[in-house]
Amino acid sequence: MIEPFKMTYTALGGLGVFVLGMKYLSDSLQMLSGGLIRKAIASMTTNRFLAVLVGIFVTCFVQSSSITTVMVVGLTNAGLMHLTQAIGVILGANIGTTITGWILAIQVGKYGLLLIALGVFPMLFSKNDTISGIAKVLVALGLIFFGLEIMSDAFKPLRKDEGFMNLMLALDGRTLLSVLGCVAIGCLMTMVVQSSSAMLGITIALATTGAIPLYTAIALVMGENIGTTITAQFAGIGGSITARRAAMAHTVFNVLGVMIIVTFFSTYVELIERFVPGEAGFADAQGTYPYIAAHIAMAHTAFNVTATLVMLPFLGQLAKLVTRLVPEREGAARGAFKYIGSPGTIPVSMGIPMVFEELKRMQARVHKALRHAGSYLQQDLKGRDRFYRKVTALEDETDIMQHEITTFVVTMMQAGSASNSQSDRAYSYVRAADELESIADYAASLCSYMKRLTKHELDFSEEAWKDLHHFHREVFAFFMLVSTDFKSPDTVSNTKIYDEAHRLNDLADEIRNRHVQRMKSGCCGALPALTFSDMAVALRRIKNHTVNLHEALYAKPPAS
Known part of the structure; x- marks a missing residue:
């Protein structure tokens, strides 16, 4: 029997632990990166391939495509990056953020507390920055896995709830209407949470407990890709025309990519099922689905990598499109000093x-x-x-x-x-x-x-x-x-x-x-x-x- 209040606070608590872990992971990786991120920014050229690689690299360290795109908008706002460079970095950020899915796909949730125990004391008491940073990575991973485990436990009763399962039958991802419904839900939820990584964690937690099937999970992930673009749109408000165009390019790219995938969604999911080892629908003795997380991570990665490779030769055309979508207002103010974001x-x-x-x-x-x-x-x-x-x-x-x-x-x-x-x-x-x-x-x-x-x-x-x-x-x-x-x-x-x-x-x-x-x-x-x-x-x-x-x-x- 479902206890709504208990399930809600447990799921939210697990999400809080998960998000805290993601923040710790981001902070510690940045600390350990030393001057690498700075050198990556300095290497920016008009070379679109290099821009994509920089986007992948930076996002792997900051562990958030939203943070990377906000920084890109800030750089373009300050006149430190051209529009085509910004779009290239944003495409790379979309690929870089998929590493989160693979971190979550590692089935080591039960070792979360062990990782925290190993890392917490060196993190708190070590005076060496490198040792402290490595320890913080361990604590961060432990919090991520432990938070995911808490969320999974909180969602387990849903698979036996008749009302929820009826909803999932309507949103099974087998028809165009249900796919669009899942995409819309994933998009809206990500806009509210303001973190595609957090929503990905919730999606994987629901899927591993059997509350939602693979088709629904992948459709939700597609929606999350669109929802994450809202952060860059907010960052572009009040910025320069180039900054707003960079934010719009992020949105256009993700929306177009999802629209294309939706047209052959069933075939796409079948390809993922064939390519990833282990059957997504396999349930172990505890009733959990150990392989479905890897399928979701692969679907997320394949979408972003394929969309980027397809779009890369057309960056110029995409830049022209967003220039038309976001025209320069006549008489718009061009402040002499535009600071780089919040x-x-x-x-x-x-x-x-x-x-x-x-x-x-x-x-x-x-x-x-x-x-x-x-x-x-x-x-x-x-x-x-x-x-x-x-x-x-x-x-x-x-x-x-x-x-x-x-x-x-x-x-x-x-x-x-x-x-x-x-x-x-x-x-x-x-x-x-x-x-x-x-x-x-x-x-x-x-x-x-x-x-x-x-x-x-x-x-x-x-x-x-x-x-x-x-x-x-x-x-x-x-x-x-x-x-x-x-x-x-x-x-x-x-x-x-x-x-x-x-x-x-x-x-x-x-x-x-x-x-x-x-x-x-x-x-x-x-x-x-x-x-x-x-x-x-x-x-x-x-x-x-x-x-x-x-x-x-x-x-x-x-x-x-």
């Missing part, structure tokens, strides 16, 4: 390189601010006031970027699980963003001092102007030298950076001494003298923050 949806191992990409964009804006400030210092330049407006606008923009990067990193580190090295790197980027913002501030200050001079119709001596322009050129060149850290780390040695910084300190001292001599000689008024001193100090502060930027990115300060 930190709660992005794993630490992927979020850190994304922050670095944003940091590079911030560096480009600071570079412009310094260059425009130099132009504003040229008194004989026509239309020079426009450079003042450009610098102040860039300074405002870097303020926003610094705030966003800091908020993103702190939220991401609180929400995710990071190794010590990942944590150090993430917070070094926060420091780098702060240094870049300070440089932009002093560039704006330099312009405001110049504006003060113009407002009061004052001037410097020819020698003073020569010193000021020379110091700006030297500081700007130093910033460009340190900025090579963004493109090719460790290209410039620490020794060269610090030697150059000391040389600029000496130059600043020489300029100050000459300025003092001019004041003593009486050839420099009070307000121009104060303004020159302020401008020289601003340039020196820019140099100091540039040194700090180098240390934040890749270097350690020299031993005292």
